[in-house]
Structures are given as C-alpha cells and as structure tokens.
Amino acid sequence: GRVAAVVPAAGSSERMGSVTPKQYIEVCGRPLVTYCLEALQSVEWMSRVVVVADDLARMREVVRGAALSKVTVIQGGGSRHRSIRVGVEALAAEEDPPDVVVVHDGARPIVPLHTLAQVVVMAQRHGAAGAVRSLVSTVVMPDAQDFLEESLVRSQYRNSEMPQAFRFGVLRDAYRKCSDEEADYGTECLALALRHCRVKAKLVPGTPQLWKVTEEKDLEVARALLPRLTR
Numbered sequence: 001g002r003v004a005a006v007v008p009a010a011g012s013s014e015r016m017g018s019v020t021p022k023q024y025i026e027v028c029g030r031p032l033v034t035y036c037l038e039a040l041q042s043v044e045w046m047s048r049v050v051v052v053a054d055d056l057a058r059m060r061e062v063v064r065g066a067a068l069s070k071v072t073v074i075q076g077g078g079s080r081h082r083s084i085r086v087g088v089e090a091l092a093a094e095e096d097p098p099d100v101v102v103v104h105d106g107a108r109p110i111v112p113l114h115t116l117a118q119v120v121v122m123a124q125r126h127g128a129a130g131a132v133r134s135l136v137s138t139v140v141m142p143d144a145q146d147f148l149e150e151s152l153v154r155s156q157y158r159n160s161e162m163p164q165a166f167r168f169g170v171l172r173d174a175y176r177k178c179s180d181e182e183a184d185y186g187t188e189c190l191a192l193a194l195r196h197c198r199v200k201a202k203l204v205p206g207t208p209q210l211w212k213v214t215e216e217k218d219l220e221v222a223r224a225l226l227p228r229l230t231r
C-alpha cells in the first residue's frame with residue numbers, strides 16, 4: 001500500500017526555553033527538522049511527507065534549502081493533536097489518499113529504518129502501531145501538595161516514542177471524532193485510535209536513538225550523535 005508521513009513541527013519549544021523554536025535550531029550546520037525530513041524522504045516507499053509548521057515561510061525555506069522533493073509544508077495548529085489533524089486532513093483532501101500514514105515528530109532527528117518499517121507493517125496488520133522504550137525512571141503520581149500518592153511498577157510500563165503508523169482511515173476518523181478538549185490536552189495518537197476507533201495499537205520496542213529533543217541538553221546529545229549516525 002501507499003505510505004505517507006505527517007511531521008508535526010509547529011510547537012513553540014517551551015521546555016527548551018529558546019527564542020528560536022527547536023525545529024529551526026542549527027545542529028551540525030542544518031536546522032534540526034531537516035534530519036527527520038531527509039530520513040523520511042530517503043525511504044523509497046515513502047510517497048510524500050507533510051510537515052506541519054508554525055511559520056510557513058521559514059519552513060518552506062528549510063525544505064527548499066535541503067532540496068526535499070517529497071515534502072510539502074502546511075500551517076499548524078495550537079496543540080500537537082491539532083497540528084497532526086491538519087496534516088491528516090491535508091492528505092484526506094488529496095485525490096488519492098495514502099493507505100498508511102506515519103507520524104513522526106520534527107524534534108526527533110533520528111528515524112531508525114528498521115523501526116519505521118516495523119510500525120508500518122504492524123499498522124497494516126493491526127490498524128495502528130508505535131515505537132516504545134522501557135522506562136529509565138519509575139513513574140510516580142504526586143498529590144496536590146506534592147506528596148507521593150501512587151507509584152507505578154516500572155517494568156509494566158513503556159515510554160511512547162515515534163514513529164507511529166496507522167491505517168489512514170483509522171487516524172483520520174480518530175481525529176474527526178476527537179473533541180476539542182482532547183485535542184488540546186492529550187498528546188497520544190495511539191490512545192485516540194483506541195478510544196475512537198477501537199483499534200488496539202501494536203507496541204514495537206524501539207532503539208535508544210528514538211529520543212525527542214526537548215531540553216537544551218538534548219541539543220548537545222544531537223550534536224554528538226548526528227554526525228555519526230546519519231551521514
């Protein structure tokens with residue numbers, strides 16, 4: 001089947017604390033978002049990539065600068081879910097929508113090909129799939145006064161990472177049924193597929209390179225890893 005990708009890259013990087021949104025910060029001479037766009041573009045079975053941006057002119061400049069022929073740029077929304085929904089609707093409006101859609105954050109420069117292929121195959125089979133990692137630290141829940149209320153058993157949980165993949169109709173319908181409140185407060189696409197389409201996502205163990213650039217120190221990690229892993 002035909003596969004397309006949606007790359008949400010319209011965030012404002014509050015946790016990074018930078019003036020420049022992290023997707024545009026130069027890492028080893030190129031804007032951060034370039035790395036995942038290039039990785040997705042270079043996959044021969046990827047038909048096209050929609051990158052969802054806060055600043056259309058700026059993102060178009062990035063795409064032009066890297067000669068990314070499969071990539072189109074559209075205007076994002078006020079939350080991650082809203083941005084992805086805009087990207088999915090752009091694909092839905094096309095003459096020939098894809099069979100499978102991959103979602104990958106613009107702030108995740110490394111896209112392991114093996115994991116990407118696995119989530120696509122699992123999405124074709126089960127409707128939805130996403131990469132996960134074992135937890136590094138135990139998750140605890142504080143009460144309103146910051147006293148420990150609950151502690152989760154670490155081995156029973158996973159961190160949800162990217163890429164994720166969906167049968168196109170599953171993600172499209174999940175977002176069409178998603179309420180505005182969910183679109184503003186949630187972050188997990190796999191949960192929308194379960195809640196609105198009763199599709200239970202297959203979770204695929206990913207590699208340590210699947211992390212997301214979130215805080216300033218992650219830029220140093222990216223600067224150390226990218227020259228070795230992507231050229």
Ligand code: CTP
Pocket residue numbers: 007008009010011012013014015016023052076077078079080081083084105106107108212213214
């Ligand atoms: N994203 C988006 N539209 C939004 C918010 C986030 O497309 N309104 C994207 C980000 O650009 C990023 C991905 O979703 O590629 C993952 O989000 P996150 O790491 O939270 O990025 P930011 O929201 O920019 O960062 P922060 O939460 O620290 O503000």
Ligand code: MG
Pocket residue numbers: 011080
């Ligand atoms: Mg965010």
